[in-house]
Amino acid sequence: MNTNNENQAAEKISAYIDDALNVDDIESLFEVNDSIKLADSHFSLATRYHMIGDAIRGELSDASMVDVSTQIQRALCHESLDVTVSAKPVKKASLESRFDLFSWLEIFARPLTGLAVAASVAALMVVSVIQLESSESGQQLAVSSEVLPAAALDTLMANKQSIDDPVNKDQRVADFDVYLTEHAEFAAQDTLQGRIPYVRAVSYEAE
């Protein structure tokens, strides 16, 4: 064993027990540890350094002479395997279980479900508020020929010609009023109700 290295190790141990090593210096302590096998001799060295401090302060006691590092090392030789095995496989097991469907659902689907429910509730609230506002105001937009589809425009023009006919004018007006009343939900409003006439369902009958 190189005496120079040993002195270097002893100096680092001396600084270490005084909390005078940087975190980076800890790495160098491990290098020392590897190269000269920081072991019983260095543990007893640290114990003696502590003892020197106690003696200088006049606090030397029986406890100052306790050195159980060797016993602890021996005990942990038997324990270490269990501890390292139990520490790492926990992570491994959790990684593997992430591929289970149930775990996957737990991890990903649960927040998405919550998000979907929240979005649905928000959408319903928006629709409700809009409907409430429109029913309270009762305002309907004037029918604009620019926004009507061609078929609806034709119907409107035909009805208008019929209404203009002086012979059946009163009857036509009454019919038109009834039509408007019965189809009020299709009227163009500033709500979603106004959109309903523009939704066209297409289906084919089976031959």
Add this chain to the structure above:
Amino acid sequence: MGDERSIDQALVERVQQGDKKAFDLLVLKYQLRVSKLVARFLRNPSDVPDVVQDTFIKAYKALPSFRGDSAFYTWIYRIAINTAKNHLVSMSRKSPTNSMDVQDAEDYGASDWLKDYATPERKVLADEIQLNINQAVSQLPADLREAIMLREMEGLSYEDIAIAMDCPIGTVRSRIFRAREAIDERLEPLLDDYSHNLSNT
């Protein structure tokens, strides 16, 4: 210089990654402090090593769950106190300080009563160690003696000692080490003789 907590945390993380040598360093640093703490709880000094050993083994087993919310030494001191109390219960003895806090236990002037329970051989050894260390300190060169006294008696950090002695921190580190080395040259043979006699008897 790094603060104690960050260094300890770095070591704890290494242990959690499976590096057992990092735990050896934590043992090296704290075993004496834990021993003193445990000794304040136990009536029988001969039980101290067993309880200290149990404390560190329990800490090692529990370390994977240590998240660093508290300082490592606070955490291990709590384990030590609980282990000491459990030991007293198992030995059907009553803890002298059931409500003692960590800080209280550290501040408690325990070395005096502990000496009362020490064996005569140990008392002789302690006296001899004290005498030899005092002599060794008095024979140190002035700069080494000043550095070690500022550190051990005044509890100054290396930075503060560097300011007080008007020298670089590296020099302080070297002086403190050389002082300890010189004192250790007297101390080591004493302890070796004691261990040798103990094993013979």
